[in-house]
Amino acid sequence: MSMQWQTDVDLTHRNSFGFPAVAERFVEIDQLEQLELALAEVEQHQWPLLILGGGSNLVFRENLPGAVISIATRGSHVLVDDENTAIIEVGAGENWHGFISQLLEKGLHGLENLALIPGNVGAAPVQNIGAYGVEMADCFHSLTAYDRETKALVQLSKDECLFGYRDSIFKSSQQGRYIIWRVRFVLSTVFSPKTQYRGIADYLAAQGIVEPTAYQVYQAVCDIRMSKLPLPSELGNAGSFFENPIVSEAVYSTLKGQFPDLVAYPDRPGHFKLAAGWLIDKAGWKGRRVGPVGVYDKQALVLVNYGEGRAFDLLQLAGEITHSVKQRFGVELRMEPRLYPA
Numbered sequence: 317m318s319m320q321w322q323t324d325v326d327l328t329h330r331n332s333f334g335f336p337a338v339a340e341r342f343v344e345i346d347q348l349e350q351l352e353l354a355l356a357e358v359e360q361h362q363w364p365l366l367i368l369g370g371g372s373n374l375v376f377r378e379n380l381p382g383a384v385i386s387i388a389t390r391g392s393h394v395l396v397d398d399e400n401t402a403i404i405e406v407g408a409g410e411n412w413h414g415f416i417s418q419l420l421e422k423g424l425h426g427l428e429n430l431a432l433i434p435g436n437v438g439a440a441p442v443q444n445i446g447a448y449g450v451e452m453a454d455c456f457h458s459l460t461a462y463d464r465e466t467k468a469l470v471q472l473s474k475d476e477c478l479f480g481y482r483d484s485i486f487k488s489s490q491q492g493r494y495i496i497w498r499v500r501f502v503l504s505t506v507f508s509p510k511t512q513y514r515g516i517a518d519y520l521a522a523q524g525i526v527e528p529t530a531y532q533v534y535q536a537v538c539d540i541r542m543s544k545l546p547l548p549s550e551l552g553n554a555g556s557f558f559e560n561p562i563v564s565e566a567v568y569s570t571l572k573g574q575f576p577d578l579v580a581y582p583d584r585p586g587h588f589k590l591a592a593g594w595l596i597d598k599a600g601w602k603g604r605r606v607g608p609v610g611v612y613d614k615q616a617l618v619l620v621n622y623g624e625g626r627a628f629d630l631l632q633l634a635g636e637i638t639h640s641v642k643q644r645f646g647v648e649l650r651m652e653p654r655l656y657p658a
């Protein structure tokens with residue numbers, strides 16, 4: 317088994333902001349032996365390492381020194397299939413939306429609301445992707461990852477991954493330790509729609525749909541996303557640029573008193589999740605362009621690159637937005653995509 321690095325690889329089209337960046341070394345891997353060879357070299361030379369999926373949640377600050385590994389494990393198969401549930405295992409290198417579409421065809425339900433999220437299956441557990449009232453963790457079973465500490469494949473259960481709002485051990489306490497190889501989901505053979513999210517409920521009501529099928533919910537999600545979010549191929553972006561801040565009930569009540577139209581949702585007991593898009597919009601940023609970057613005019617949570625922008629421009633804009641939201645509401649915004657090199 318051999319493994320060949322490509323050198324000076326242009327990643328401009330492998331990150332959804334379209335920022336120019338060249339990887340010093342790059343390799344796509346779908347065999348464990350290749351991964352072990354690549355990691356041995358990374359360790360020997362102490363190269364910085366980035367595991368790259370679809371590049372839709374990354375901000376490339378500059379060229380990437382060291383090594384970039386793209387995990388290309390593919391395929392999916394059903395492991396357990398009983399009367400009401402099935403466990404399906406899927407390669408980390410599969411496209412997320414393609415996988416969701418496959419589940420729909422197979423009649424396996426639970427993840428319809430996460431249709432059309434860009435990126436690969438392997439990155440989905442990293443920030444526990446979520447949309448329209450559903451999180452990946454809702455249907456997560458377990459995963460197989462390569463542990464760079466023990467140098468072996470390990471199985472991690474849902475509890476061990478410590479999923480939270482846009483969070484997991486892969487993003488926080490164990491960042492850089494595990495390389496996700498295959499992921500297992502537990503899905504239902506019986507469809508129960510999750511349409512409490514206002515956008516979906518309004519969409520279905522407008523179509524006169526009272527008891528939606530799985531396909532109708534999937535289609536609703538796709539249509540809503542297409543109408544609200546820019547396509548990275550047309551306008552560089554990484555989806556939501558900021559996480560929705562979670563504040564105590566006391567902070568929420570004070571803000572609600574000052575701003576009765578504040579948009580917020582109950583979170584864990586005693587806490588509320590504020591809609592960051594509302595805060596940014598209210599602070600006057602929606603649709604504003606600052607040179608080559610700006611705030612998307614249909615969704616204030618999305619920062620965009622009009623074509624010639626660089627990470628520097630984007631981070632400057634993000635800093636100004638963060639500052640003005642803090643001044644106006646006393647709330648700290650946190651960037652969602654990962655900055656690389658850090």
Ligand SMILES: Cc1cc2nc3c(=O)[nH]c(=O)nc-3n(C[C@H](O)[C@H](O)[C@H](O)COP(=O)(O)OP(=O)(O)OC[C@H]3O[C@@H](n4cnc5c(N)ncnc54)[C@H](O)[C@@H]3O)c2cc1C
Nearest residue numbers: 369370371372373434435436438439445446447496554555
């Ligand atoms: C238009 C648009 C809409 C979006 N909408 C949503 C949304 O609704 N909800 C949401 O949660 N996100 C959303 N996102 C963000 C993004 O799509 C998700 O976070 C997605 O899971 C990132 O996948 P990726 O393969 O592109 O990961 P990348 O951007 O390549 O990587 C993200 C992180 O995961 C790590 N990683 C990737 N693969 C692996 C692996 N195999 N093992 C270990 N670590 C790995 C990387 O090192 C990096 O730290 C959106 C992005 C865009 C551009």
